Amino acid sequence: MAKLVWRVKLVAELRPGVTTETEVARIERDEQAGLAELGLQLAEAKQLTAALQAEIVPAQVAVLGERRRNCLACGRVLASKGHYGARFRSLFGDVPVRVRRLLVCPCQDVIEGGAKSFAALDFGGDGVAPELAYVTARYAALVPFGKVATLLSELLPIDGVQNTGTVRNRTLRVGQDIVRQHLSDNAEQPVMQAGGPVVVGLDGGYVRSRHRQDEQHFEVVAGKVIRADGAQHRFAFARNGQATASEAFQQALAAAGVHVDTPATVLCDGDAGLWRLQREALPDATIVLDWWHAAVRFEHALQLARGLGAGPADTHLADKAVRGLERAKWRLWHGRWAGCRRKLAALCRWTERKPLRDVAGIDRLQRHASELLGYLERNEDVLVHYAARRRCGEPISTAFVESVVNEIIAKRTNKKQQMRWNRAAVQPFLDVRTAVLNDTLEDAFRSRHPGFRPANDDHMATAAAA
Numbered sequence: 001m002a003k004l005v006w007r008v009k010l011v012a013e014l015r016p017g018v019t020t021e022t023e024v025a026r027i028e029r030d031e032q033a034g035l036a037e038l039g040l041q042l043a044e045a046k047q048l049t050a051a052l053q054a055e056i057v058p059a060q061v062a063v064l065g066e067r068r069r070n071c072l073a074c075g076r077v078l079a080s081k082g083h084y085g086a087r088f089r090s091l092f093g094d095v096p097v098r099v100r101r102l103l104v105c106p107c108q109d110v111i112e113g114g115a116k117s118f119a120a121l122d123f124g125g126d127g128v129a130p131e132l133a134y135v136t137a138r139y140a141a142l143v144p145f146g147k148v149a150t151l152l153s154e155l156l157p158i159d160g161v162q163n164t165g166t167v168r169n170r171t172l173r174v175g176q177d178i179v180r181q182h183l184s185d186n187a188e189q190p191v192m193q194a195g196g197p198v199v200v201g202l203d204g205g206y207v208r209s210r211h212r213q214d215e216q217h218f219e220v221v222a223g224k225v226i227r228a229d230g231a232q233h234r235f236a237f238a239r240n241g242q243a244t245a246s247e248a249f250q251q252a253l254a255a256a257g258v259h260v261d262t263p264a265t266v267l268c269d270g271d272a273g274l275w276r277l278q279r280e281a282l283p284d285a286t287i288v289l290d291w292w293h294a295a296v297r298f299e300h301a302l303q304l305a306r307g308l309g310a311g312p313a314d315t316h317l318a319d320k321a322v323r324g325l326e327r328a329k330w331r332l333w334h335g336r337w338a339g340c341r342r343k344l345a346a347l348c349r350w351t352e353r354k355p356l357r358d359v360a361g362i363d364r365l366q367r368h369a370s371e372l373l374g375y376l377e378r379n380e381d382v383l384v385h386y387a388a389r390r391r392c393g394e395p396i397s398t399a400f401v402e403s404v405v406n407e408i409i410a411k412r413t414n415k416k417q418q419m420r421w422n423r424a425a426v427q428p429f430l431d432v433r434t435a436v437l438n439d440t441l442e443d444a445f446r447s448r449h450p451g452f453r454p455a456n457d458d459h460m461a462t463a464a465a466a
């Protein structure tokens, strides 16, 4: 039976008018093709792109070596120090290259102990193409490392060991070298200043620790800044991680364009550590105890109150306790803290009365009610008139942060996947994840690697306007 054959040729024109042809692929089909044989198959596409990459990359590296032959300052021809072998690891395969080394020109002052030669192209240590690092990190923020490795090897002509460890290490490096650098650049020179009041929500979540002998879990603080223009900026850092939490929080705020004098409302649950972060970074902020956390505590106490006693004979006791709690909650909602405290204190005293000592459930109610009272007393400075704020459309709840905690911590690091984290090493992964959620990962790569994905509409528009 006759065959159909396509030969794919690469025509290179590295100097004007001078062309060379190389056959990079040959595709064959029987005339009697079935549906599965129509068009390119994945294996052929992988082989084709890898063959193109294997032609293009060495040619580019060779030209770079030639272009750098002359000193940029004085034009003198530089002495060659020979070549060294490197591997360029890309989305379209690993390509071995020979990179020219050149002696530093005598016209340049060589710093004592500094390098006397340089490479025509800096491979940045591991020679990983920015786009390979980008795609790896972007998906490693969403799904387990092993799945990323499988998916990339399935679709792309990626050589070598594409395993969980490779994906993990590359993501770690992206977090350390690219996202962190971008964050500190942004903190120094925010792209936009927050042009109006902002709302900052803070909350914590626990992740499982790798070092089980020291601790089972450690806490990650996650939060969100919502600006007047609606822009949202998520952040996350490990409590007592490498950088102190306070520095990490201030840097996260600065990256969102929020400074010490930006008018801000800070919402969080009654955690003393979180308030300390707020006082250091935004001392003049309006601070609000999250209504949601307070309401959940009331709800627990109410459930215990409803279940008080052993049956119909004790219904009046349950009713009395429920009434007391509901009145206390109503007063708290309407900004009447003194009344709320009186009601709760009265309820606590009532639960301690002798005749009630043997009522089923009374001690648990007693404990919950007094814990609730203590919680509110510790946070009495940040209790507000919730009903009035709500009427004015002002935020009273960190519900908008709960979702961030889930996005950043729960999805990736929580028990479902049984992942364990090292407190000292978790930050780069948190940084990558927040960059993906904030949609800033591509910008971070672009500022580190000029020319990274330049076909961006904004950039084209800027270039056209210039």
Ligand SMILES: [Zn+2]
Residues within 6 Å of the ligand: 071, 072, 073, 074, 075, 076, 105, 106, 107, 108
């Ligand atoms: Zn020179």
